[in-house]
Amino acid sequence: MEVNDRPPGAPATAHPGPYERYGPYGAADLERYVPEPDKRPGRTAFQRDRARVLHSAALRRLAGKTQVVDPGGSGAAATDTSPRTRLTHSLECAQVGRELGAALGCDPDLVETACLAHDLGHPPFGHNGELVLAEFAADCGGFEGNAQSLRLLTRIEPKKFVASPDGGAGEAGLVSVGLNLTRAALDAATKYPWPRGGHPTTPGSPKFGVYEDDLPVFAWLRQGAPDGRRCFEAQVMDWADDVAYSAHDVEDGLQAGHIEARALLSPPERAEVFGCAADRYAPAGTDPAELAEALDRLLAQPWWPRRYDGSALDQARLKDAASQLIGRFCLAAEGATRERHGTARLTRYGAELVVPREQRLECAVLKAVADRYVMQRPAQARRRAEQRVVIGELAHTLLARGPEGLDPQFRALFEAAPDDRGRRRAVVDQIASLTDAAATALHARLTRPATSG
Template sequence: MESESGYRAQDIERYVDEPDKRPGRTAFQRDRARVLHSAALRRLAGKTQVVDPGVSDAAVPDTSPRTRLTHSLECAQVGRELGAALGCDPDLVETACLAHDLGHPPFGHNGELVLAEFAADCGGFEGNAQSLRLLTRIEPKRFASPDVSVGLNLTRAALDAATKYPWPRGGNPAAPGSPKFGVYEDDLPVFRWARQGVPEAPHAPETPGAPAPRVCFEAQVMDWSDDVAYSVHDVEDGLQAGHIDPRALRSTPERADVFACAAGRYAPAGTSPDELAEALDRLLAQPWWPAHYDGTALDQARLKDAASQLIGRFCLAAEGATRARYGTARLTRYAAELVVPREQRLECAVLKAVADRYVMQRAAQARRRAEQRVVIAELAAALLARAPIGLDPQFAAIFTAAPDDRARRRAVVDQIASLTDAAATALHARLTR
């Protein structure tokens, strides 16, 4: 049985106290089980990661690309092992990894952009804030009273570990214009409860402005595990689907496109093209790097080994650098900061840019994203006009009981965010025909 040593009594408190039906389990084992058995996690099987499942515009056999669910499971495996190596409770880190994408709407970030515009007047939309809302309100597991859901009622430490952006919209003093945030105004009470006892971030005198709120160590492990899993596996899926040709990464014009994408979206500010070129060349020089991919069984095995090598490279680098700073102590909550060497951050950024350039920026994918944006926008308008007709019983009840237009619009947003890609497409067809 995993131990909770290294965690305080308040870390394992729940928003609403409840007895354990199975004594002998740790609080974090219960958290993990609740997320693992949630309907929200199952629905991720129907939400696209990067390559659309069942849709191909290349003459290649079905390669069963990853969904949000398989990505979350792989992120959880990476995070569990890295967290355990650094002294975190592995069930706690795995819970955060399993939960980190629960709030993603249909069509991923594409749907997120449309919902953010639709919800601008009722608090906005952000996938991470939606995940917290789902964990603490929408997913039906525990109720404080017949009318007040507390969602999965996870521990304080689990909610904090699942929060990458611990501030409301516009509430990051270090970057007030950032679109990233982790809590809606409606959910501030439980968010503040989860953040009780968090120490303030140290202020660097040479840095203007206030520092960003601190992110707990387990959330940092989750965040890096997410980066590692999707950067590696998105490239793997792109290669298998025939969208990425490894030989293109040695072409000067192709490399320039990749570096421009990496600098603009994924690399730390101020990163030079030379640094990105060095990062890519380090990967290309590895004996396990796939120099070509033709889809044979041998190539598939080599690609799988390359993915494993990359994950080990990124995780071992973070583990070694963090241990070099903090020694062998058990690292939990706010006792440390995860240290990821700049070289590995840039290698990860380059991989993300490769997937972006050759998979997400394809002409066919651009057309598909435009069609998906129309689906979400029209679906939102149709639901708002007809509600509570068209809403699931859970959201129809919330809509009917809502005190004002803002709350009614939020109920529609919650409904759409809960849908899979196929369910959103089908509901749009039914309501707009």
């Protein structure tokens, strides 16, 4: 445990060392909530941030959280390859974001840190678990995976501790400040820089990036930032996320036998895909004809997979198609952004990432293909219903029987909570930290009928 005597939120000092290696990034970008000396002078602050996320337990736990295709499921080619988890998706997103960010002038370690961190707060069973926790936490600030990621980075993941400013609860009067990343890293990892209900254009949007409890550190990391605007590195992270999962989820779906390439030539099947894209992934008001054109552009490419039988040749073709898609989407964004902003290094609030509409719609169609053929399978619908029961019952059981069933870290938060609102938040933090298997096992243990004798 590392301890610093400075209370959280106190003014930070400028980052020591030469600034030349940081280019357009200034002293404020390099500040940490709690100042720390450099342990290795030759390493940049952003390299240090990247290492902290890479070595975190929260990142490792993503290996036990499903991305789209269940690693334990069966399919036509289930033995040929391992489908992606949240961890492998995060690693692939980091590679995409690092290269795109570097091409546009961002610090590559900074963008990679944001990409590695972007899914840390997602709960067991992905968005399915997120919906249940949002309902359970409605009276204590709600739940959102991105807000949970910020909470984890700044409070939950054990790395740095400081003296509590009010001498309150916590081991020996200490309070965690999480990984204590730089201001620029936390800002780059913030996909939705507003609290619940604070979306700049759609107040009713369920997307937000900070809980009420975490507003002090959020205000600190957003010092000098325009209200509701994402920094350039966060925009690169967000597009890298879309690019990685749109290409790879279709790849996983084809390999698992859930997607049939020829189905995309059938008018009824296409209509369902376009309906899903219009409802969930494409910009509001998108004409289905535009979505059809987007899909047809992809189908016309010489590398597009027209069949898949699990052979080595088909595996190679499918892998090439995923690579071609990633290159297509990243090069389009790089070219359009450079066309608008020129050749200067683009960082922080000095530019906006420009993604051509054609590529946004192609990406939306790919997401809809995975949604329609993987997530909407009848077996998945049943599985999601079972998962919602697990998370819902687990949340209410932990609240009723707590601190029983809570890990020591969250037990302490539960016991120190002054009211039901605080206890609910401790339960949510506990559940969000679990892998799919751990949530299922804990639910079974706590809800198993007692046996006599």
